[in-house]
Amino acid sequence: MATSHPEPWLALIGGMGDSIYAAVRSVHATQPAGRSQYFSHLEDGRLLRAAMARPAGQKLVLVGHSWGAEMAARVTIRLARAGRPVALLVTVDPVKRVLTQSFLAALRAAAPHWVNILATGGDALEHSNVIAAIGGTWGDKPLALADAHIAAPLAHREFAGLLGFRPPGGRSGWDWVLQA
Numbered sequence: 001m002a003t004s005h006p007e008p009w010l011a012l013i014g015g016m017g018d019s020i021y022a023a024v025r026s027v028h029a030t031q032p033a034g035r036s037q038y039f040s041h042l043e044d045g046r047l048l049r050a051a052m053a054r055p056a057g058q059k060l061v062l063v064g065h066s067w068g069a070e071m072a073a074r075v076t077i078r079l080a081r082a083g084r085p086v087a088l089l090v091t092v093d094p095v096k097r098v099l100t101q102s103f104l105a106a107l108r109a110a111a112p113h114w115v116n117i118l119a120t121g122g123d124a125l126e127h128s129n130v131i132a133a134i135g136g137t138w139g140d141k142p143l144a145l146a147d148a149h150i151a152a153p154l155a156h157r158e159f160a161g162l163l164g165f166r167p168p169g170g171r172s173g174w175d176w177v178l179q180a
Helices: 023-030 044-052 067-081 101-110 127-135 159-164 173-178
Strands: 005-014 036-040 058-065 088-092 114-119 148-152
Touching (some): 005 023, 005 067, 023 036, 023 159, 044 058, 044 067, 058 067, 058 159, 058 173, 067 088, 067 101, 088 173, 114 159, 114 173, 159 173
Parallel strands (some): 005 036, 005 058, 058 088, 088 114, 114 148
């Protein structure tokens, strides 16, 4: 018999720029001990093993930024296929060089709840916005697929602000995480 775990397991996944800006690491550092676990965008195998090792009744919440969001999306699909679905996926200004409709459809099928946050602020030539553009921003492509699509007037590097941005009359990505 599965045991219910009221506290979801939170995985925070940083993108390539996290080595420069430490934006996702900084959010992880503010969490109470044991509340979250940090992964880089290159640690998909480690994330998959850590998620599979969680107790069966515990909800899995994956929050990824930039290439970390793309990695979280891929792992979400793999976990669903392995019979261990993610309760909530939050993709924060995700990038992927080749984004196909079949990938987005597989993600929609794998994620019971999906929040996508799009960075729409900052100068186009601001360093992190340039990097996101080179990486291949998802833009509005998840608009019709995600449960919530939040356009936040912040630059790509502003992970905490993007996650905490609450649109008028709506919930922030962080609100979704806390209510998972």
